[in-house]
Amino acid sequence: MMRVVLPQHLRTLAGVGREVSLDVAGQVTQRSVLDALESRYPMLRGTIRDQLTQTRRPFVRFFACEDDLSHESPDAPLPEKVASGEEAFYIIGAIVGG
Amino acid sequence: MSEVRVLVGTRKGAFILTSDGQRRRWDIDGPHFGGWEIYHLKGSPVDPNRIYASQSSGWFGQVIQRSNDGGKTWTPVGNKFAYDGMPGTHQWYDGKPHPWEFKRVWHLEPSLTDPDVVYAGVEDAALFRSGDGGQTWQELPGLRGHGSGPRWQPGAGGMCLHTILLDPKNPGRIFIAISAAGAFRTEDAGQTWQPINRGLRSEYIPDPTAEVGHCVHRIAMHPSHPDVLFMQKHWDVMRSDDGGDSWNEVSGNLPSDFGFAIDVHAHEPQTIYVVPIKSDSEHYPPEGKLRVYRSRTGGGDWEALTNGLPQRDCYVNVLREAMAVDSLDSCGVYFGTTGGQVYASADAGDNWAPIVRDLPAVVSVEVQTLS
Numbered sequence: 001m002m003r004v005v006l007p008q009h010l011r012t013l014a015g016v017g018r019e020v021s022l023d024v025a026g027q028v029t030q031r032s033v034l035d036a037l038e039s040r041y042p043m044l045r046g047t048i049r050d051q052l053t054q055t056r057r058p059f060v061r062f063f064a065c066e067d068d069l070s071h072e073s074p075d076a077p078l079p080e081k082v083a084s085g086e087e088a089f090y091i092i093g094a095i096v097g098g
Numbered sequence: 099m100s101e102v103r104v105l106v107g108t109r110k111g112a113f114i115l116t117s118d119g120q121r122r123r124w125d126i127d128g129p130h131f132g133g134w135e136i137y138h139l140k141g142s143p144v145d146p147n148r149i150y151a152s153q154s155s156g157w158f159g160q161v162i163q164r165s166n167d168g169g170k171t172w173t174p175v176g177n178k179f180a181y182d183g184m185p186g187t188h189q190w191y192d193g194k195p196h197p198w199e200f201k202r203v204w205h206l207e208p209s210l211t212d213p214d215v216v217y218a219g220v221e222d223a224a225l226f227r228s229g230d231g232g233q234t235w236q237e238l239p240g241l242r243g244h245g246s247g248p249r250w251q252p253g254a255g256g257m258c259l260h261t262i263l264l265d266p267k268n269p270g271r272i273f274i275a276i277s278a279a280g281a282f283r284t285e286d287a288g289q290t291w292q293p294i295n296r297g298l299r300s301e302y303i304p305d306p307t308a309e310v311g312h313c314v315h316r317i318a319m320h321p322s323h324p325d326v327l328f329m330q331k332h333w334d335v336m337r338s339d340d341g342g343d344s345w346n347e348v349s350g351n352l353p354s355d356f357g358f359a360i361d362v363h364a365h366e367p368q369t370i371y372v373v374p375i376k377s378d379s380e381h382y383p384p385e386g387k388l389r390v391y392r393s394r395t396g397g398g399d400w401e402a403l404t405n406g407l408p409q410r411d412c413y414v415n416v417l418r419e420a421m422a423v424d425s426l427d428s429c430g431v432y433f434g435t436t437g438g439q440v441y442a443s444a445d446a447g448d449n450w451a452p453i454v455r456d457l458p459a460v461v462s463v464e465v466q467t468l469s
Contacts, residue, residue, distance in 0.1 A: 007157075008133075009133055009134065009155065009157070009158060010158060013158075013161065013174060043161070043174035045177065045178070046159050046160065046161075046177045046178065047158035047159055047161065048158070050159075051177070051178045051180075052178075052180055057157065057158065057159060059156055059157040060157060060158070093157040093158070094157065096156070096157075
């Protein structure tokens with residue numbers, strides 16, 4: 001099981017706590033994690049990545065293992081510690097605007 | 099016993115205000131969806147407990163919420179708004195072609211006959227329809243495809259489709275308005291459209307009487323007279339007596355004919371309301387006096403309504419979605435401000451009082467009269 005930490009507004013929208021655990025089939029990448037997350041919580045579709053282009057929304061960031069992975073390829077493998085659940089995959093609402 | 103439910107969308111959440119038919123004491127429920135921009139909420143005329151809400155955020159995009167119990171509980175429904183086919187381009191601020199990109203839903207208009215049918219007016223301007231209670235959305239592409247789409251351009255607030263009026267006497271007829279393209283009408287339930295802007299004059303576009311390009315802020319209609327339309331344009335209050343085929347200016351003695359909101363009395367089809375705003379760069383009332391203006395003649399001759407409204411040092415705005423009426427015997431009129439007040443009059447505008455005064459900036463106000 002890998003772990004995903006959601007920003008507050010998406011926790012409220014999905015009706016979950018700070019962190020959710022997911023079974024991700026195959027290689028653990030940004031894309032496979034988000035596919036699994038959206039499959040389990042369909043109300044999150046479109047809130048993290050665009051529904052049509054599947055690109056990350058501009059004010060959303062992905063952090064893990066103290067690195068900003070936002071600009072990595074969505075198909076790049078995530079760090080082993082994330083895949084194993086030792087470290088969480090953080091979805092962050094950027095510090096912008098009001 | 100009658101009840102009134104006021105649905106208020108703000109920059110940071112939704113609020114539901116309820117009162118009995120006396121409209122003296124109000125209960126305030128909210129915020130719902132705290133922290134999100136709520137552009138609009140509206141209930142179904144055939145099932146008032148069915149309410150749709152447009153929830154959006156600069157971070158997390160668009161969500162549509164639906165309630166089946168009058169706003170007590172909510173369920174996220176479909177939020178996939180895909181333009182039909184190749185989206186094409188409209189005109190950008192620099193005059194260059196710019197691809198159509200979905201940004202948010204400005205307006206939700208439930209069907210007059212089926213609670214599962216609802217229309218959505220979106221930015222970049224297009225009209226969508228759902229036939230399954232908001233679970234899925236399909237564009238009515240004839241609007242963007244009628245020919246003038248590449249010449250539409252955004253107003254300062256974005257290229258939004260903000261007004262949807264359903265004709266209660268003719269199910270195939272819908273009026274919509276886009277800032278800054280103008281007003282359009284369909285007679286065949288959205289398959290084909292025509293611009294209805296003849297008579298509009300806008301000095302801020304190269305051809306002031308062009309077929310499209312006018313910054314229409316709002317259109318209102320009384321359901322018993324669907325051929326009579328009232329418009330608050332960027333500048334000018336306008337009236338049409340022929341379903342939009344032609345328009346005449348009825349700004350009359352208003353202190354400013356700039357403004358956003360316009361609405362019609364529930365029982366007097368010739369009684370209309372506007373809130374004059376000083377100018378397009380000064381989005382506050384003239385002289386710092388918050389005044390609703392009422393015309394009992396369908397425009398032209400206006401009276402200021404001031405009792406209970408601040409008459410000095412008031413510099414709030416009243417946005418296009420932020421005025422509505424109830425349908426009780428003495429018509430109630432409601433409007434919200436960017437200062438967070440919702441003012442109500444239970445006597446058609448003669449006297450006003452704030453029913454809540456410290457909300458986030460109010461974007462939209464809708465009223466349901468329940469029996």
